[in-house]
Amino acid sequence: MKLLFLLIALIASSCLRSPYEENLLDYFPPAAGDVTSSNFSAPNGSDMMIVTIHGGIFQERLETGHFSLSQGTTEILLNVPLRDSDNRVIFSFAADELLGGSGYQLVVRRDGLKEAASRVTVQVVESGIWSLVANSDSVFGRAAIRNISYGNGRFVAVADEGRMAHSDDGRIWTAIQPGHGGMQSKFTETIRGIAWGDRRYIAVGHGARMAASDNGLSWNGWTESIFAGQSVLAITYGGGRFVAGGDLGRMMYMQDGGNWTGVHESRFGALSIFALTWGNPGGQTVYVAAGQNGQLSWSNDAINWTYEDSNFGGSHIRGLAWGNDYFVAVGDSGKIARSPNGIDWQIVTSSFDSSGVLSVSFGSGVFIAVGHNGKMAKSVDGETWDPIPPGTEGNQFAADWQIQAVGYGGGRFIAAGHEYSPDGANRIVSSFQAPVAVKPPADMESETFNSLLGDNILIVTLTGGTFSGNASPDHFTVQSGVGTAGIPAGEINGFIADRSDTRLFIRLNTSVSANGSGQKITAAAGAFDLRPSGITVNTIKTLDWQVADSNPFDTSNISAFAHNGQTTGSVFVAVGAGKIARSTDGITWTEITGTEKEKWANGNYVYFRDIAYGNGRFVAVGYWEQSPDNDNAGWGVWAVSDNGSTWNLTDRPISQSGETGISPQVFAIAHNGQNGASSRFIAAGQGGRSAYSIDGSSWTPVRVNGFNYLDNQYHFEDVTALAFGDGIFVAVGTNGKVAWSDNGTSWTWAADALL
Numbered sequence: 001m002k003l004l005f006l007l008i009a010l011i012a013s014s015c016l017r018s019p020y021e022e023n024l025l026d027y028f029p030p031a032a033g034d035v036t037s038s039n040f041s042a043p044n045g046s047d048m049m050i051v052t053i054h055g056g057i058f059q060e061r062l063e064t065g066h067f068s069l070s071q072g073t074t075e076i077l078l079n080v081p082l083r084d085s086d087n088r089v090i091f092s093f094a095a096d097e098l099l100g101g102s103g104y105q106l107v108v109r110r111d112g113l114k115e116a117a118s119r120v121t122v123q124v125v126e127s128g129i130w131s132l133v134a135n136s137d138s139v140f141g142r143a144a145i146r147n148i149s150y151g152n153g154r155f156v157a158v159a160d161e162g163r164m165a166h167s168d169d170g171r172i173w174t175a176i177q178p179g180h181g182g183m184q185s186k187f188t189e190t191i192r193g194i195a196w197g198d199r200r201y202i203a204v205g206h207g208a209r210m211a212a213s214d215n216g217l218s219w220n221g222w223t224e225s226i227f228a229g230q231s232v233l234a235i236t237y238g239g240g241r242f243v244a245g246g247d248l249g250r251m252m253y254m255q256d257g258g259n260w261t262g263v264h265e266s267r268f269g270a271l272s273i274f275a276l277t278w279g280n281p282g283g284q285t286v287y288v289a290a291g292q293n294g295q296l297s298w299s300n301d302a303i304n305w306t307y308e309d310s311n312f313g314g315s316h317i318r319g320l321a322w323g324n325d326y327f328v329a330v331g332d333s334g335k336i337a338r339s340p341n342g343i344d345w346q347i348v349t350s351s352f353d354s355s356g357v358l359s360v361s362f363g364s365g366v367f368i369a370v371g372h373n374g375k376m377a378k379s380v381d382g383e384t385w386d387p388i389p390p391g392t393e394g395n396q397f398a399a400d401w402q403i404q405a406v407g408y409g410g411g412r413f414i415a416a417g418h419e420y421s422p423d424g425a426n427r428i429v430s431s432f433q434a435p436v437a438v439k440p441p442a443d444m445e446s447e448t449f450n451s452l453l454g455d456n457i458l459i460v461t462l463t464g465g466t467f468s469g470n471a472s473p474d475h476f477t478v479q480s481g482v483g484t485a486g487i488p489a490g491e492i493n494g495f496i497a498d499r500s501d502t503r504l505f506i507r508l509n510t511s512v513s514a515n516g517s518g519q520k521i522t523a524a525a526g527a528f529d530l531r532p533s534g535i536t537v538n539t540i541k542t543l544d545w546q547v548a549d550s551n552p553f554d555t556s557n558i559s560a561f562a563h564n565g566q567t568t569g570s571v572f573v574a575v576g577a578g579k580i581a582r583s584t585d586g587i588t589w590t591e592i593t594g595t596e597k598e599k600w601a602n603g604n605y606v607y608f609r610d611i612a613y614g615n616g617r618f619v620a621v622g623y624w625e626q627s628p629d630n631d632n633a634g635w636g637v638w639a640v641s642d643n644g645s646t647w648n649l650t651d652r653p654i655s656q657s658g659e660t661g662i663s664p665q666v667f668a669i670a671h672n673g674q675n676g677a678s679s680r681f682i683a684a685g686q687g688g689r690s691a692y693s694i695d696g697s698s699w700t701p702v703r704v705n706g707f708n709y710l711d712n713q714y715h716f717e718d719v720t721a722l723a724f725g726d727g728i729f730v731a732v733g734t735n736g737k738v739a740w741s742d743n744g745t746s747w748t749w750a751a752d753a754l755l
Helices: 003-016 136-140 593-599
Strands: 039-043 047-055 067-071 074-076 082-085 089-090 101-108 114-117 119-125 130-131 144-153 156-157 163-167 172-178 191-197 200-205 209-213 220-223 233-236 239-246 251-255 275-280 286-291 296-299 317-322 328-331 335-338 344-349 357-363 364-372 377-378 401-409 411-420 426-432 450-451 457-463 476-478 494-499 503-508 516-519 520-525 528-530 534-540 558-565 571-575 580-583 603-616 618-625 630-641 665-670 683-687 691-692 700-704 720-724 727-731 738-741
Touching: 039 119, 047 101, 047 580, 101 119, 136 172, 144 411, 156 191, 156 200, 156 401, 156 411, 200 233, 200 239, 233 286, 239 275, 239 286, 275 328, 286 317, 286 328, 296 494, 317 364, 328 357, 328 364, 364 401, 364 411, 450 534, 520 534, 528 665, 571 618, 603 630, 618 665, 618 683, 630 665, 683 720, 683 727
Parallel strands: 144 191, 144 401, 191 233, 233 275, 275 317, 317 357, 357 401, 558 603, 603 665, 665 720
Antiparallel strands: 039 101, 047 089, 047 119, 067 074, 067 101, 082 089, 130 426, 144 156, 156 163, 163 172, 191 200, 200 209, 209 220, 233 239, 239 251, 275 286, 286 296, 317 328, 328 335, 335 344, 357 364, 364 377, 401 411, 411 426, 450 516, 457 503, 457 534, 476 520, 494 503, 558 571, 571 580, 603 618, 618 630, 665 683, 683 691, 691 700, 720 727, 727 738
């Protein structure tokens, strides 16, 4: 917990962010500069750009400003890319945005990098066109390819006869021969499934054989006793767990690299499990298993499973996938079904007619399904399917081919098939897929919400989708006749006060006039870039900011504020360049002048840098300067007051013992919020000097470890800010230094504080 607080304090000292932003660790300053590609060409019809960095990692949250694309002197506008992996992103373009030709150059800005990259490469392609991989027969022989997985920038395909192959681009494949030797697959019989997760591949197959690899090249194999010799036919990874299933309804799971644990009841009885997948509808972990005779079950933990009716009517389910907030199941007799939660399944119209569907995969916002008679189809929502007949869009499979596997990775789909004949050939095809933004087919309504008298901010939050940059209050309507009105029915009058990809803050023109409950809003389709699975609404009340009636600081800098925490007898104190001011309401301010000011000014110009309140008094710290325009600062200043009006100096607790010419200026102060003997003020500043006090008057000097006095030429590592929380003080300062202490008497330097 202390480390967590250190990280939070570190971020707060280095950047100012909206309090509503999440994943703040993604915004640590990268230790990288801009990276520029070599010049590249864009073929006519290109609509997709794949950007790969080498030796680095992209930020988790990317923006258009992280990239710059140009052709000569012409700047080309970019959309927000799809982050495919740590080192690869994918951009999509409208048909007329890239006009072909050469001389293109891409710059990846340092703000888009979490870790430094040595170079960047760019590939520009036309998506949706399937192209043949020529050497599949030489890699797999006549063994049918059963499954394809992608992870760590690499495809791995598995097949009959214990054969495997790997590819970094989906086109050039390298064989891994069957057998149990050093660089062999560790299989001699059919390999039925493969999945990537927890930084490794796991392959499963006949005879309860399994094998694992962290790179897809070298494998370690074993026979899994839980399956008692029965075939393992399917495997998936998600929610921190691998889950495998197979013959006789056997199932097991493994978490965090531990041992496999058998599932007591998969709800399959003696029926086989052919397919497994994982999804997160509504932010909940859901595993789905399906297989023989249309049997289907689901689980939130991979341990306890519940049977559900798949509506397949006895037809086998061969494949499962999750994407765009829907599960999709495919199987025999051309059947396809979808579900928003893994529980409620709806059979949809299929373009496969009666031809069996053998596999389905999701990527770049699109499902691809493949099956018998060379048939393929695509869908963005799992409900409406567009056929890709043999011979169209580059479909290289004729009607006498069976397409048994499809997988996605690195911006492209890979499909593999086998020719119907005793000596049938293998074929692998590849198709890039530009990211597809999925908009809802119709307006969407929110969950019910309540509001309170005086609320004036509407917070609209999405689950599983993103708002359009053009989203406005005009896209939202309060439903009439629903619940007890707090916000009047009709359009929402207001403006966007703040926004993120998944949350809008709408400031209402008129505050809520009465308590309301059970209301709903409707959001128009144009409000979204990606369809959400749910919309929640909250209302809050915010106060209006107003300019203070009087400002004694005029144009002088204000460094810090403190409040005494009282409602009756409320006192605010502001400190800054040469001044202290006091207010009882935060609106009307009075400067401390005359004899009180002379107590701490003493004829010099004082720059107060910070102030804290605790144990019944204010303590302000800073330093003297010879004049406002002279940066030659002198001794530190420590001033205390019980009421913000009457001030007294304390003795300077930080000495310059043995360090000639050093002026111990004080930059920061914090209090632990306790009273009496438990009270603790901490103040610190130049050269890591610090002191602690119970009452703010009597101080004991210490040094903050890690902050160094560098030499005798006024070179120091200073503490510039202090904070208290979670039972510890945290000090941050120059040269990226961070230290912490639970009592202020001894300090621990956070040597790995990432700054």
